[in-house]
Amino acid sequence: xxxxxxxxxxxxxxxxxxxxxxxxxxxxxxxxxxxxxxxxxxxxxxxxxxxxxxxxxxxxxxxxxxxxxxxxxxxxxxxxxxxxxxxxxxxxxxxxxxxxxxxxxxxxxxxxxxxxxxxxxxxxxxxxxxxxxxxxxxxxxxxxxxxxxxxxxxxxxxxxxxxxxxxxxxxxxxxxxxxxxxxxxxxxxxxxxxxxxxxxxxxxxxxxxx
Numbered sequence: 001x002x003x004x005x006x007x008x009x010x011x012x013x014x015x016x017x018x019x020x021x022x023x024x025x026x027x028x029x030x031x032x033x034x035x036x037x038x039x040x041x042x043x044x045x046x047x048x049x050x051x052x053x054x055x056x057x058x059x060x061x062x063x064x065x066x067x068x069x070x071x072x073x074x075x076x077x078x079x080x081x082x083x084x085x086x087x088x089x090x091x092x093x094x095x096x097x098x099x100x101x102x103x104x105x106x107x108x109x110x111x112x113x114x115x116x117x118x119x120x121x122x123x124x125x126x127x128x129x130x131x132x133x134x135x136x137x138x139x140x141x142x143x144x145x146x147x148x149x150x151x152x153x154x155x156x157x158x159x160x161x162x163x164x165x166x167x168x169x170x171x172x173x174x175x176x177x178x179x180x181x182x183x184x185x186x187x188x189x190x191x192x193x194x195x196x197x198x199x200x201x202x203x204x205x206x207x208x209x210x
Contacts, residue, residue, distance in 0.1 A: 072132070072139045074103050079130075080146060084108050086127055091168025093191045098134040102166055102173060105130065105146060112151075122153035127164070131173075131196060143196050172199075182206060 074088040086106040093100040107125030114124045128146035132139040154161040162177040162184075173189040173196065188200030 072099075072101060074101055077103065077130075077132075079103075079105060080144075082108055083128065083146060087166060089166045089168050091171075093131070093168060093171060093173060093196075094133050095171060096134060100134055100168075101132045101139065102168065103130040103132070104128070104149070104164075104166060106151075107147070116153065117155050122151075124151045124153055126151055133191065142191075142194070 074085060077085070079085065083105040085103060087104040089102050090099045092098065093102075105128045106123075107127070109125055112123065112125040113121055116122050126147040127149035129143060129148060130141060131143035133142050134140075149164055150161075152161065152164065156162075159180060159182065162179045165176050165178070167174045167176060171190065173191075175187045175189070176184060177186070178184045183203070183205040185203040186201070187198060188202070189196045190199045191197075
C-alpha cells in the first residue's frame with residue numbers, strides 16, 4: 001500500500017468515526033426529547049385529573065346561602081306618622097314558644113305641648129299601643145290603637161299623675177297604673193279568638209285590695 005492510499009484510508013476512517021459519534025449524540029437527544037414530551041403529557045393528564053376532581057367536589061357543595069331571618073327590633077319598626085316609640089315589652093302571648101312584642105307609642109304633635117298647673121310647658125300628647133304576634137318567621141300586627149292612653153304629664157292634683165307600665169306574664173298582657181300611696185289598678189288582657197280581650201281587672205287602694 002502506498003503512502004497516499006494509507007492517508008486516504010485513515011481520513012475515511014476518521015470521518016466515519018465522527019459521523020458515528022454525531023449520530024449517537026443525535027439519537028440520545030431525540031430520546032431525551034421524546035422522554036420529556038412523554039413526561040409533559042403525564043403531568044398534563046395529572047393536572048386535568050386534579051381539575052376534574054375539584055370540579056366534581058365543587059359541584060357537590062351547595063353554595064346557596066341560607067335565608068337569614070332578621071330578629072324583630074322594636075326600634076326599627078315603621079311607626080305611624082306622627083308617633084314615636086315610648087316603651088316596649090316582649091313575651092309569648094299566643095302560646096307558640098316565640099316572643100311577641102308590645103309597643104307603646106306617643107304622639108309627636110307640637111300643638112299638644114301645653115302649660116300645666118305649675119305654669120310649666122309639658123308634652124300632653126296621648127299614647128297608644130301596637131301588638132305584634134309571631135307567625136313562623138313573621139311578626140304580624142294584630143292590635144293598633146294610637147290614643148288609648150293619656151299623657152304621662154297629666155295634672156295629678158295634689159299628687160303626681162298615675163304611672164303606666166306594661167308587662168307580659170304567663171301569656172297575658174298587664175297594663176298597670178301605679179299611683180303611689182293611693183294604690184294602683186291593673187288591666188289583664190289575653191289573646192283569644194284573634195283578639196286581645198280584657199279578662200280581668202285588679203284595684204288596690206290605701207284601704208286594702210279590691
